Amino acid sequence: MSHWIVVPTVLPALTAACLVLFARDNLFLQRVISVVATVALVVLTLGLYRLADDGELRVYLLSNWPAPFGILQVLDRLSATMLLLTACLALVVIVYAINGWDRRGRHFHPLFQFQLLGLNGAFLTGDFFNLFVFFEVMLIASYGLMLHGGGPRRLKAGFQYVTINLIGSTLFLIAVGIIYAVTGTLNMADLAVKASQVATGDVALLRTGALLLFMVFALKAAMVPLHWWLPTTYAAASAPVAALFAIMTKVGAYCILRMYGLVFGPDAGPLALVAEPWVIPAAMVTLAIGAIGVLASRRLLDLACFAAVASMGTLLIAIGLFDEVGVTAALYYLVHSTVAGAALFLLVDLIAIRRGKARDTLSAAAPFPRDYVYGALFFLAAIATVGLPPLSGFLGKLLLLDATMTTPHAAAIWTVVLGSSFLMLVGFSRAGSVLFWKSAAQPAPAAQEDVRRRAVPTLAAATLIGATVLLSVLAAPVSRALGETAHQALDTRGYVEAVIGTIKTASVTGL
Amino acid sequence: MSMEFLLASAIGALTAGGIYMTLRARTFPVIIGLALLSYAVNLFLFSMGRLTIDKPPIIDPSATDYTDPLPQALVLTAIVISFGMTALIVVLALRSFLETGSDGVAMDDVGEDGLEARDGKARQ
Numbered sequence: 001m002s003h004w005i006v007v008p009t010v011l012p013a014l015t016a017a018c019l020v021l022f023a024r025d026n027l028f029l030q031r032v033i034s035v036v037a038t039v040a041l042v043v044l045t046l047g048l049y050r051l052a053d054d055g056e057l058r059v060y061l062l063s064n065w066p067a068p069f070g071i072l073q074v075l076d077r078l079s080a081t082m083l084l085l086t087a088c089l090a091l092v093v094i095v096y097a098i099n100g101w102d103r104r105g106r107h108f109h110p111l112f113q114f115q116l117l118g119l120n121g122a123f124l125t126g127d128f129f130n131l132f133v134f135f136e137v138m139l140i141a142s143y144g145l146m147l148h149g150g151g152p153r154r155l156k157a158g159f160q161y162v163t164i165n166l167i168g169s170t171l172f173l174i175a176v177g178i179i180y181a182v183t184g185t186l187n188m189a190d191l192a193v194k195a196s197q198v199a200t201g202d203v204a205l206l207r208t209g210a211l212l213l214f215m216v217f218a219l220k221a222a223m224v225p226l227h228w229w230l231p232t233t234y235a236a237a238s239a240p241v242a243a244l245f246a247i248m249t250k251v252g253a254y255c256i257l258r259m260y261g262l263v264f265g266p267d268a269g270p271l272a273l274v275a276e277p278w279v280i281p282a283a284m285v286t287l288a289i290g291a292i293g294v295l296a297s298r299r300l301l302d303l304a305c306f307a308a309v310a311s312m313g314t315l316l317i318a319i320g321l322f323d324e325v326g327v328t329a330a331l332y333y334l335v336h337s338t339v340a341g342a343a344l345f346l347l348v349d350l351i352a353i354r355r356g357k358a359r360d361t362l363s364a365a366a367p368f369p370r371d372y373v374y375g376a377l378f379f380l381a382a383i384a385t386v387g388l389p390p391l392s393g394f395l396g397k398l399l400l401l402d403a404t405m406t407t408p409h410a411a412a413i414w415t416v417v418l419g420s421s422f423l424m425l426v427g428f429s430r431a432g433s434v435l436f437w438k439s440a441a442q443p444a445p446a447a448q449e450d451v452r453r454r455a456v457p458t459l460a461a462a463t464l465i466g467a468t469v470l471l472s473v474l475a476a477p478v479s480r481a482l483g484e485t486a487h488q489a490l491d492t493r494g495y496v497e498a499v500i501g502t503i504k505t506a507s508v509t510g511l
Numbered sequence: 512m513s514m515e516f517l518l519a520s521a522i523g524a525l526t527a528g529g530i531y532m533t534l535r536a537r538t539f540p541v542i543i544g545l546a547l548l549s550y551a552v553n554l555f556l557f558s559m560g561r562l563t564i565d566k567p568p569i570i571d572p573s574a575t576d577y578t579d580p581l582p583q584a585l586v587l588t589a590i591v592i593s594f595g596m597t598a599l600i601v602v603l604a605l606r607s608f609l610e611t612g613s614d615g616v617a618m619d620d621v622g623e624d625g626l627e628a629r630d631g632k633a634r635q
Contacts, residue, residue: 129585129588133588136592140595140596140599143599143603147603150610151610152607152610152611153618155603155606155607155610155611156607156611156616156617156618157618158603158607159538159600159603159604159607159616160616160618162596162599162600162603163533163541163545163600163616166545166548166549166593166596166600167533167545167548169592169593169596170545170548170549170551170552173552173555173556173585173589174552174555176556176585177552177555177556177559177582177585178559180559180560180581180582180585181559181560181561186581232618
């Protein structure tokens, strides 16, 4: 049993505690500790990714309690991929944040580390109730981060965000209660076995529980009709926080894949693929609403928010296929949309700061120094987000369209994906031309105040855009690796055997 | 009337009240609604191990039957989390009332420039 599996949750927890206890009033020390810990997390998750790459499923029993009674963490290719993605995104975001944003309120760094703790825990856990606990850790940290910087608008939006997530947590508990009442287990692998053997009289009850749980994950994944919190929240949050939140919606998508592809997968008897009829239709509406929102936005920030909704729609269509090709496309698009979405939020902030009073409104304003750099970055980010060749958004959508070829919904999916891409293309082109071309035609301000600004935040945004370029160049090896990940993620039997097998050996050594 | 009926109708009444209150337009009723919902869910979790009365919550060779201890542990976790969250949201609502002068839930009563004005100040 490798103890490294538990470190991605222990490291941010200890770092956050150290930050609060020993570096509370020293921002410089906080920055150093936070960056060092995040770099360590990247190295660690890279190591775990290589460990998981041999295709073996590793189980970590906390305190070595035999698994149906204790809590366990499971490292497979999927969780390793998500951990690595989270850590890399976190590193870029923390580099962006230490250039000024973390000074706008107290305790940015501890909250950031607690957020990473919640995210890593949610990706690793193999137990339902533990998933609830990590969801709460993640959400509580996100409440603090979302409010970072203060101001009436953030407080109002924060109240809505907290309320909707508290209702979500209530539903989560009710769902967990029903599932436990029927099956008597909270262990995911154990549940996968027991769901297929459920008594006929209890099928309706278990179905209710499973679908209530689906609603919770759909809320996190901003799936229609539970998506309205996202534009308000992300638009009110500070830029680095919004960029980090790009991975938060993916947690919902990850849980839908885990729970309804694996636990309630094709082998789950009467509950086989219980969520399947809901995912694709809702995801198509999500994508359409996101695209229309992009077209209707009057501010660049709203545009980025609705682009995030649309990307969740695309991702969930791919996940909703629940087959290997579909999930491969979904995972590729997941990596792409996390990186591209975060890049867009950082860019919006960079542009808004430089435009002075005009901020991010889509109206012509005086040109700012070196606007060609931001124009070029925005152009690349727009190409990636909309899904034009040659960047990874295009490849992701291509994989998705290819995966839907043989499904009965193919015509509808193609229409929605291509139509919404067109709407988003129009929205982004309009935004870009107003911000950069129409503004260039405006008279330059008489006294050009040349404020020295740091280059690092721009480099951070550029790194994320560079990552989408890299993802496009390395598309073949990446999609091959993600194909293997998808195969393992949908292999219920392998998952159950690995976990139950560990339970048996552990109970022999433990008792 | 049986214990099951009493408990089930209590959970139902609390949930119905909670949903009604969370749909109100002012922050204080919404908070009360969230509190009611969390009470409902605590009772619900408590009953999910089935109602077993006068039995030990551990497996003991001498006892004939036992109460499932896991729901009780889960309820404790849920109580702690919902308690903390209620405290947070009360502070949040109070702060937003003090900063905006209204306790409405909607965003309409915040000026479009609420965020920008403050950010501009912070940058100078």
